Amino acid sequence: MRMVNIDDYNEKTMQLAKPVQDEKRRVLLGAGSTIHEKYLSKLKELGIRYLFIEDAKSKGISLDEMMDMPTWMDIIAVVEKTFKDVKENNPLPMIELNKSVKRLTEEVSRNKAIILIPTTTVSASLKPFAHMVNVTLLALQIGKKLGYNGLQLHDLAFGCLLHDIGKAKTDNREEHPETGFNIIRANREISLISAHVAYQHHETLDGKGFPRKIEGKDVLEFAQICSIANDYENAISNEALSPDEAIEKIMTYSNRKYTHDIVLAFHRGIISYPPGTNVKLNIGDGIVTKVIDNPHRPVVRVHKVGKEVSLNQQPTIMIEKVLPEETNEIK
Numbered sequence: 001m002r003m004v005n006i007d008d009y010n011e012k013t014m015q016l017a018k019p020v021q022d023e024k025r026r027v028l029l030g031a032g033s034t035i036h037e038k039y040l041s042k043l044k045e046l047g048i049r050y051l052f053i054e055d056a057k058s059k060g061i062s063l064d065e066m067m068d069m070p071t072w073m074d075i076i077a078v079v080e081k082t083f084k085d086v087k088e089n090n091p092l093p094m095i096e097l098n099k100s101v102k103r104l105t106e107e108v109s110r111n112k113a114i115i116l117i118p119t120t121t122v123s124a125s126l127k128p129f130a131h132m133v134n135v136t137l138l139a140l141q142i143g144k145k146l147g148y149n150g151l152q153l154h155d156l157a158f159g160c161l162l163h164d165i166g167k168a169k170t171d172n173r174e175e176h177p178e179t180g181f182n183i184i185r186a187n188r189e190i191s192l193i194s195a196h197v198a199y200q201h202h203e204t205l206d207g208k209g210f211p212r213k214i215e216g217k218d219v220l221e222f223a224q225i226c227s228i229a230n231d232y233e234n235a236i237s238n239e240a241l242s243p244d245e246a247i248e249k250i251m252t253y254s255n256r257k258y259t260h261d262i263v264l265a266f267h268r269g270i271i272s273y274p275p276g277t278n279v280k281l282n283i284g285d286g287i288v289t290k291v292i293d294n295p296h297r298p299v300v301r302v303h304k305v306g307k308e309v310s311l312n313q314q315p316t317i318m319i320e321k322v323l324p325e326e327t328n329e330i331k
């Protein structure tokens with residue numbers, strides 16, 4: 001299985017590996033089906049930009065480091081419900097939220113590194129909620145690398161899963177952190193530090209963030225983690241950067257938006273070339289098949305020899321660049 005941009009979908013060679021659902025989670029197309037041209041444009045209208053497919057090239061590729069889609073969609077639905085509850089002045093759905101935090105924490109403890117499901121694999125109306133789930137996954141991964149205990153991970157995850165909840169009450173970008181802070185703070189079952197994650201997630205070390213422009217040590221470590229996760233998620237899902245490009249971008253913010261230690265912890269837990277990435281190596285073109293020991297040195301199947309090489313064991317082999325789909329045909 002691999003992920004392709006919807007524009008690169010080829011009806012003749014590719015089948016869906018995962019179902020495509022609409023915003024109500026109705027299955028539009030099941031796994032195993034092919035997508036007719038007319039239907040492709042419908043999916044694009046829904047805001048879907050990526051598809052999971054099987055084809056000759058994807059043979060032997062699995063995406064084990066990616067969260068399973070039904071669970072991911074379940075948690076997105078919980079965040080959507082939370083927004084609705086806040087809009088209607090109902091209490092936060094704590095049972096579902098607690099369960100979601102637990103499932104996300106388990107997911108992160110299971111995997112050495114994670115691959116994000118871009119929010120553009122779901123319809124546009126679910127995107128803001130999917131974003132909050134992805135930010136939580138990334139934050140937990142960073143927390144794990146920093147050696148956080150269970151309680152710290154819980155509080156971090158709660159803050160991240162609700163970091164943009166203020167948007168349920170205000171359209172003003174400058175206001176949403178404080179609005180969110182007040183919503184979370186009003187709930188006694190949630191730690192105050194989680195509320196501060198929402199309050200501070202747009203603050204930066206150099207004091208150029210918002211809403212209070214606090215700086216340096218005043219920006220809580222949890223909030224810095226939420227901030228880096230937020231930046232990476234936006235780079236992947238909104239700017240459509242590839243994971244390696246997104247990591248590069250984050251590195252440039254080191255010690256300006258968040259501390260270098262947090263950037264390093266982030267770097268250790270993120271896969272830069274997920275399985276299925278088409279790459280140009282200094283020894284020829286290939287496709288990433290697995291990520292084993294080192295999240296930045298994957299195993300690559302080299303097309304011209306039809307064999308896999310582990311970059312982690314072959315230090316002289318370099319990835320020169322990520323290739324777009326059409327230039328990297330199997331010959």
Ligand SMILES: [Fe+2]
Pocket residue numbers: 163164176201202
């Ligand atoms: Fe935000």
